[in-house]
Amino acid sequence: MAIQVLSSCSIENGTVVVNGTPEYSVENEVFSDFLKSAYRHLDISYPKYFKMDKLCQLAFLGTEYLLKTNDIPFTDDEVALCFFNGRSSLDTDSKHQQLINDGTKVSPAVFVYTLPNIMMGEIAIKNKWYGENLLILRPDFNFEEWALEADLLISSGKATYCLGGWVDVFQDNYQLHLYLVEAAEIKMKLTSI
Amino acid sequence: MQKLYIHQAISISTQGFWEGFDLPELREDLEEFKAVDPDYKTVIPVMSLRRMSKITKMALMCSLTISKNTELVWDGIIVGTGLGNLADTEKFLTLISATDAGLNSPTAFTQSSHNTLSGQIALQLKNHGYNMTHVQRGFSFENALQDAILQANCGMKNILLGSADEHIPLLDTLGREMKYEERAIVQFGEGASFFQLSADVPSGIFVQDALVKMKSENQLQEIDSFVTKNKVDKKCCLLITTPDMIVDCGMDRKSLGDLVGNYMTNSGIAIHLGCAYLQREEYNHVLILNANSEAGMGLTLFGHE
Amino acid sequence: MAGKINVFLGAENVISPLGWGIQETFSNAKNGRTGLKELEQPFPGITNLFAAKFDDASFSTDSPIEEFAGESCRGSLENLNFEHQLDERWLFVLSTTKGDIIHLKNGEMDRSNPYYLMQQLQKELPFESQGKVISCACISGLAALIYAADKIAADQVDHALIVGADALSEFTSLGFESFFALDSEQCKPFDKSRKGLNLGEAAASLVLSKDQTLFQTSPLRYLGGATSNDANHISGPSRTGEGLYRAVDKALKYSHKTADQIEFVSAHGTGTLFNDEMESKAFASHGLQNTPLNSLKGYFGHTLGASSLVEMAMTMQSMRENVFLKTMGCAASGTETERNVLTENLGMEIKIVLKTASGFGGCNAAVLIENQ
């Protein structure tokens, strides 16, 4: 079996590209400001967004931009989330560690984001998706290898669609490549072959 | 079935340029099966001639000569070709496989298209009608003829139908690499045949029945029922376009391979030959048998009034 | 999902403060010992912590996790028949939530990345295929197990070594403390008076293979497994247990089993009020309220990314020895739905076991295994 891409979204260097077409772009905006302006451009209201850490915000943005182009009526458990990520939650880990090093009281609101899989939780909550979750850490992104994992989730019958790809955040560096894929299988009842 | 009358026939083959229904003297001891070039300049402008490959020249020579003899505007131009413009294809393939070729000349590319023949004919004749090219291997011409019958049934009156295939030395090389017998390689042929068909004006010779079947359990039985259905008697000449095909049916028979060589659309020239036999009234029918692939076969029956 | 290819699992191993190796750990647990204790001044800034921690003297480097996780892997591999080629048909998976996070204190970013830990562990392994790190909070271990089993079933690999490891750190201790999720005494999973969890550190490993003969001791069979999300809250479990219910539901489906065929449940059971309640509800929804169940957090504390593999390894050992461990710390079942929580060790011959885990981010996992 193989998979086929339904939609894609890339976010890097202040530009959101959806299905190959630039959707939103700003120059010289620091990452935290970009996360705000790109959210505003989406024109949705989701106050929880502002509680998230940068990794979750980026993953959330990418998912929202990607889903905007597709109005597939997903059932609540047919979308598997499968993410590759490079530097785990180290960006928020450092914040938590800094509080410890400074002897300041640590914050549960920070600590909860010291797990990289939280971004899948945020996406699942927003979309009411109860499907499979998988997060793999690796130093870089390779679409073919990701497609292999997505293919496995779909071909093993665990999901009809797989959403995911690469989300990586560390300090002011960020990169996102998300894909929504489905099976490229054709269901047949041919008996003459 | 709508009767289709044959008014004109022109062929180019290893036997030379052949126009009309008079049976020429046929040599059966040929050692070479390359089509003999006629004087193309009589109908093709010299400027265009220079860049044309042999298959285009042959097809244009036949079709333009036929068109010159008539005032008719074709309702349809239908061509069958097995391998199309091999020379141009080879030329462009060679060009692009050379390392760092850069920008290539487009001539070979644009002429390599299989429908160059039908397109060039329409272009030369300024014909805006139906224009079709069939390329089903050894049945390309049979399928083109089937299309002509279908279009006649749908109301077309005058149809230009033809076939063409060309030989390039690469075919011999490939034949040797594929361990073909030397005699078979020598017999790789080429040629073109074009016909003026009319659905409403009788000419004496007509297509009585045509059948192409890709799936046939028993070919001999198929031939038998076709012949019976069409009330074909012993006064029928069987023209076989396939090498090594043996049919024992008590009819006179001839193998086209020995006359014009083997090429995918040599059933075109078989029709021309059939017309000549019918013109001489030696036979009541001519049946062309093409069993070019293992399972499939084509049967075309001609009669005369 | 196990298709035509059967997936077997065995060569389980645990390295924990309760014992060095699965035999010692299991025997200590069977004898009612726990690895949990009151630690005085375990980290600067923390005066006391009830947790399971290795003796600092056990390690010779500044990366204890590398040592105890590596030791666990070596132990697992020792239980294999080595005439089998170790080649690119092997998959190595590390499941961890925080890896070697202690180095973050000194700003050593690279070493703090779980991927680094995997690379370090891989150096000691006799096969070279690129290892994977799965980090899905507290379900990491089961997520890795399911991932590896699916890869074998899909014929992408033949064998997999999976190891789960997390260290007790100032980082996580202070974090959980800030949530008021810690019990300052022995945790009491599924008990009426439960107050919270204890943290711990450990490593556990096991081997999955399509080939039974790889194992020196007869392996168990992996039936099926699944993950799912609560889609409810990132740090609190769903009140209804919806996500866990669905994970179990899917695991049953992929295993071609029904809930009534489950004879024993190895639960997550952290000892927090909400988690245990949520689990009970989810199990009850499957009609499992009378199925024997335990939580092993009372022996090891919550070892995060390692926990579900530690518990899986221990449960496998139980299935081999026909002894199922009591829920250390639980005196009387106290969740809303009446449950058959083991409060004494029980000798039973069990064929099919359900193992579950739930974690932050709303994730849940369920796996079914079978004693052949």
Next chain:
Amino acid sequence: MINVNVTGRGVVTALGISAKHHFNQLRSGVTGISHFQRDEQFLYAGKVHFTNQQLSKLCGVEYSDYSSRTALLGLLAAREALSNTILDSRFPAAFINGTTVGGMDLSEQYFEAKSKGQPADAALFGMHDLGANTDFIAKNLGDFQYINTISTACSSAANAIMLGAQLIQSGQYQRVLVGGTDALCKFTIEGFKSLMIYDSELCQPFDANRRGLNLGEGAAYLLLESDESIMESGNQCLAKVTGWANRNDAFHNTGTSPEGIGAQKAMQAALEIANLKPAEIDYINAHGTGTQNNDSSELAAMEAVFGTELPDFSSTKGATGHTLAASGAIEAVFSVESLLQGCAYGNFNISEPATASKALLRKAVSKDIQHVMSNSFGFGGNSTSLIFSKC
């Protein structure tokens, strides 16, 4: 009068596989054209993102170095078109395939090896002849009594559909599989580059500043059935083929006449056969390759046929690339989906429209659609127009 019913359809392009998938992609404005590397040069093309090995697997055939990509793409799409239909029936089936490159990808390997002085494998020519590709597809689908290949450049598949419709209407066959397939290959890429009409950027059909086309690859097939055949197969009628015509521009071998005479004649004749007035056409899926020449003469031809009140129209080549022989069938599948889902597609990448007409759709529009016209024009002046109507 025998109805020509469309009862099955299958498609594969750079956008992916299956008619449903393509409809979602087109309505969402997704393009399959990507920037990819080929022999150290980059180009925009609509490449199907499956290797030949993957295609073989998807088709359920054993992978072979001697199976052409064209044939594999074709088999995959044909499988989908026949997914609900069993071929062995009392109605003998016919198969008409359109292709221009056939096994050119394999022939190229032979020439490449030769040009490097390496031993070249003659067996690579096994699928050079176009009919061999058709036979490969047919053989893997089941039994066909009639098998034919049409090669009239970019209108090949449209002509295959036309011929199939005529076979049904004339009563000769009750069940005909029609369509076309073409794979990307160096031959056509270099060919269009040599003509200097290969856009090095994303192509912009019907844009004032269009620069040329991007090639694509793919395949699509329709299953056509008579009413009688439907009674037996139990298939649902998805659409009807009601109009068809092929005419010749007779202007230039590769270029089209400024007024698009061949196109005009084809559209007019198709309307006549469908017995429709121009105003009854709700949407035109134009040929719209993105070359200066094609788009301006196609616009002129449409205006000549439809007057100033053009029906909504767009080119979907910005999503798939120009898939040559397959394009007519791919766009026929899109036309059928358009009827089924009540949606006219948006044209891709327009910054400055080449026409003032509002009829050029820049975004997908939902509306009731009764009749769709699909145009395909090719080298050699070959011009074909098809009309699909609601059942």
